[in-house]
Amino acid sequence: MTLNPQVEALLGMFAQMPPVDLATITAPEMRAANDRPMAMGPPPEVAQVRDLSIDLPGRTLAARLYVPADAGENPPLLVYYHGGGWVVGTIDTHDGTCRAIARASGAAVLSVGYRLAPEAPFPASLDDCHDALVWAHDHAADLGIDATRLAVAGDSAGGNLAAAVAIRVRDHGGPALRHQLLIYPVTDTDFTRASYGENGAGNYFLSTAMMEWFWQQYIGDLAQGHVDGATVLHTGDLAGLPSATVIMAEYDPLRDEGVAYAERLSAAGNPVHAEVAPGMIHGFFSMFEFVTDALPHIDAAGARLRAALA
Template sequence: MTINPQVDALLTQMRQFPAPDFNTATPAEVRAASDNPLAFGLAPEVALVRDLTVPLPGRSLAARLYVPERGAGPAPLTIYFHGGGWVVGTLDTHDRTCRALTLASGSAILSIAYRLAPEHPYPEPLEDCYGALEWAAANSKALGVDAARLAVAGDSAGGNLAAATAILARDRGGPALCHQLLIYPVTDVDFSRPSYRENGEAGGFLTTAMMRWFWSHYLAGRTTDETPLAVIAQVEDLAGLPPATVLTAQYDPLRDEGEAYASRLKGAGVACQHWTAPGMIHGFVSLFEAVPDAMPWIQRMGARLRQALG
């Protein structure tokens, strides 16, 4: 399938605006260009949106709680980690995505503003995400959610963090997770895959140069052997992880690594549903207001969460 016409029209509009040069750009410059939420209409309405603070040892994290409906008893909870290459992204850039997923799933969503690289390289963002999961489980009554029905979710680098958080929860005996929702997740540092060769040049929403830049800041000059849960494709044992949904996009440089991770989960005996969205690009879920064809994929993911969380 050729690129979705709604996506193509949006990319044409976006090319009118200057993009950072990832050979020379600083994190501050990329954040200034990227951390402005794209708004194409009124935000989806949910029953409750509440900003709060997650206190963790030595630091505190901003977070935002979305509740789909009032008065229906404690809702299940999905902890959401935003994308942005571990360097950019905010609660606001993913506000509408969380609202849409809340409505589609019937799950409350707790979006976490984890600390960002390069100021906070691996493993600090991951430890923030795992710490937020532990905190949410321990404070479920105050949040008005059901600690027995927990999931993690994230897109792109947030999908990487969600997958790694699920692994930490297994290995550390942490809160039991019912599901992990991985939306075009970063799983590997292999830029030779066909999807990189096909989709990694300038003109798309995500490029090879961007991913090299993101990885360099997250790893901070260390090898993948020194950062074992950064490259989740290299995690040897995936058995015993919670059931998963993995969504990839046809025209995404990360397509092949996401598909490979889904295949490895299945091979390890993890119940895993994988879809590749035809005609779509990296980031398309968060563009659903300008790309209405993304909404059925949000509904599909929401249905998977709804089923997994009972």
């Protein structure tokens, strides 16, 4: 399919922004350039928004709880991990996304402000995301949620973290998960895949060079190959994981590694719904105010979450 016209118009706006020199830019400079929430008016309405602090050993994480109007008593909880290459992104940049998912799913959503690389490299963010899930389970009464109906979700690097959390709680014990929503997840360090060749030159928002830079901030030397807990596509055993929704974008360098991960999850016996959104780019799920054609994908993902958490 050709590029979605709404996406094409948005890319035209992005093209007016000054280019980033990945050879010299620092993580704080990257955050200054990227951590500005985009909005076109009021965000999607939900019944309740609470800013929280998650107190964990040696650190405190910011978090935000969203409860939609149709949540009912003791609703299920989706723990959400924002994207941004493990380096950028905040609970504020993904405020609209979490609101939209809460409305579409009927679930409460807890957005987690995990520590960022390179100041806190792997596995700090994974530890935070895992421990935040455990904290939410243990504080279910305070949050007003049903601890027996839990799911994880994330976009891009957040999708990587959600997948890794699901694997960790399976392997080491922890709260039982009913579903994982992985939105164009990062799963591998193989930049030779066809989707990188087709979409990685920088014309479609995310580039190969950017992904190499993000991975280097997160794990350091890319030559080390598989990193258990980071390159989730190469996890030896993917059996016994929660059902999954895996959403990719046609014009995304990450498309093929997302497809490959969905295929491995399915081959291991896990129920999987996988789709490649036609005409879309990396990040489209959070661009719904500009790219309204993203809304049906959000609604469909929300419906699958609603069913899994019923």
